[in-house]
């Protein structure tokens with residue numbers, strides 16, 4: 199990958215901190231908007247901006263000079279009340295257009311329904327039983343996917359509908375799949391996201407990832 203400037207949302211989260219560490223280790227620059235800067239170790243190629251996506255932040259300043267935008271955001275409680283990710287993405291995408299930033303990766307969950315698609319019966323049952331407390335997060339992720347599909351086809355967006363279970367070590371290499379779904383580690387999901395950004399065939403997809 200060419201030296202790249204990533205704007206990372208969710209850099210302090212389960213997936214985001216592995217993604218950020220990987221990008222920095224590979225010589226790239228990361229700009230991160232975080233609520234608590236102390237959660238991130240300083241690095242000379244890491245630019246930390248303090249703020250919340252629910253603040254009236256200057257989205258133009260956020261995307262200026264950036265090559266790629268990676269969103270790995272989640273706040274289960276806040277998303278129970280409002281689609282905060284969608285509201286933020288709706289502000290971010292026009293700013294990306296204004297600054298010529300085309301590539302956008304959004305991590306949703308495997309239990310979030312892709313736009314125009316449906317969940318298999320087993321996943322639908324899990325979503326509405328065991329994972330019922332995440333319903334706000336799924337609704338928000340689904341609203342983001344609908345927005346991208348219907349109002350942002352000019353961007354090279356891609357959605358990873360991840361399945362995550364633990365923060366353990368790597369269990370293998372995840373590959374994109376329309377049908378197979380693995381319960382993976384945060385590290386493997388982050389590595390997958392990192393590779394997906396370079397996969398032209400992934401543009402305008404909202405697939406699962408599965409261990410090969």
Ligand SMILES: NC(=O)c1ccc[n+]([C@@H]2O[C@H](COP(=O)([O-])OP(=O)(O)OC[C@H]3O[C@@H](n4cnc5c(N)ncnc54)[C@H](OP(=O)(O)O)[C@@H]3O)[C@@H](O)[C@H]2O)c1
Pocket residue numbers: 207208209210211212213214231232233234237249250251252270271272273305306307308335339359360361362363
């Ligand atoms: N965890 C899972 O089991 C799982 C499974 C499948 C899919 N997913 C999906 O993957 C995505 C990311 O999940 P994750 O588990 O990697 O993340 P996570 O560990 O839940 O962390 C969420 C990240 O979002 C940040 N964030 C939340 N609200 C914010 C706000 N208002 N302003 C700025 N930053 C904010 C958090 O910052 P703070 O550090 O300040 O809290 C944190 O960095 C979500 O869409 C989720 O649905 C998760």
